[in-house]
Amino acid sequence: MASKPRIKVPKSASAGEVITIKTLISHEMESGQRKDKEGNPIPRRIINKFTCTFEGELVFECDLDPAISANPYFEFNAKVPASGTFEFTWLDDDGSVYTAEAPIEVK
Amino acid sequence: MQLTRRNVLGLTAGAAAFAIAGGRISPAMASAEEAEKMVMEFAGGAMPAEGKITLTAPEIAENGNTVPVSISVDSAMEGDDLVESVIIFADGNPSPAVATFHFTEMSGEALATTRMRLAKTQNVIAVAKMKDGSFYMDKKQVKVTIGGCGG
Numbered sequence: 001m002a003s004k005p006r007i008k009v010p011k012s013a014s015a016g017e018v019i020t021i022k023t024l025i026s027h028e029m030e031s032g033q034r035k036d037k038e039g040n041p042i043p044r045r046i047i048n049k050f051t052c053t054f055e056g057e058l059v060f061e062c063d064l065d066p067a068i069s070a071n072p073y074f075e076f077n078a079k080v081p082a083s084g085t086f087e088f089t090w091l092d093d094d095g096s097v098y099t100a101e102a103p104i105e106v107k
Numbered sequence: 108m109q110l111t112r113r114n115v116l117g118l119t120a121g122a123a124a125f126a127i128a129g130g131r132i133s134p135a136m137a138s139a140e141e142a143e144k145m146v147m148e149f150a151g152g153a154m155p156a157e158g159k160i161t162l163t164a165p166e167i168a169e170n171g172n173t174v175p176v177s178i179s180v181d182s183a184m185e186g187d188d189l190v191e192s193v194i195i196f197a198d199g200n201p202s203p204a205v206a207t208f209h210f211t212e213m214s215g216e217a218l219a220t221t222r223m224r225l226a227k228t229q230n231v232i233a234v235a236k237m238k239d240g241s242f243y244m245d246k247k248q249v250k251v252t253i254g255g256c257g258g
Contacts, residue, residue, distance in 0.1 A: 058213065059213040059214055060208070062207065067206075068205065068224070069174075069224055070173075073220075075221075076214065077216040078215055
């Protein structure tokens with residue numbers, strides 16, 4: 001259901017620099033509050049957790065509730081100690097896991 | 108008053124209208140209290156102090172489906188001066204919890220932006236939990252005009 005995530009990470013940074021990361025993933029984030037045409041509640045199905053790590057070390061994490069808009073967007077900061085890769089993970093209520101990666105080079 | 112057919116119909120219609128109105132109002136009230144309870148629970152039983160944390164949200168949101176919200180906490184993000192987590196509540200939504208952010212020293216700055224849903228005009232509350240065990244909060248009212256006519 002969710003399509004390829006979009007991520008914005010600078011290509012390079014200086015050592016110890018704090019950079020801004022932006023992520024967006026397509027997901028309808030069904031809140032569980034809506035009803036279909038017959039009046040039956042539509043079951044909840046959202047992304048409930050987003051995690052960003054750098055070379056396996058936790059940078060930023062978010063627990064999502066149904067009040068997060070469709071296509072969840074996050075903007076946050078990260079410290080860059082050295083060249084490496086940022087890993088991103090989205091966990092879906094149905095057990096699906098969506099992942100992405102973005103490398104960064106320290107000059 | 109005589110119990111005629113017309114009177115009975117009028118009475119039941121009035122009672123039904125009252126029941127519907129009551130039913131619509133009470134969940135919102137419960138939610139505001141629920142939000143306060145959740146804030147207290149998160150902050151370990153006391154209302155957090157104001158300051159340090161800044162919540163940024165539009166004063167008027169034309170579309171309640173996607174309202175930008177940012178938080179930023181004044182912190183060195185090193186040693187004991189670290190923000191562990193920030194929780195966001197919306198006190199007029201069917202369920203007040205919106206999101207919980209977790210930060211580490213690797214975050215560099217305690218700063219985050221996302222987009223949320225707001226059912227109606229209400230208060231948005233952000234509470235920061237610091238590593239030293241203190242809590243700070245900020246609150247903003249967001250006016251929601253679904254339909255986007257700016258009314």
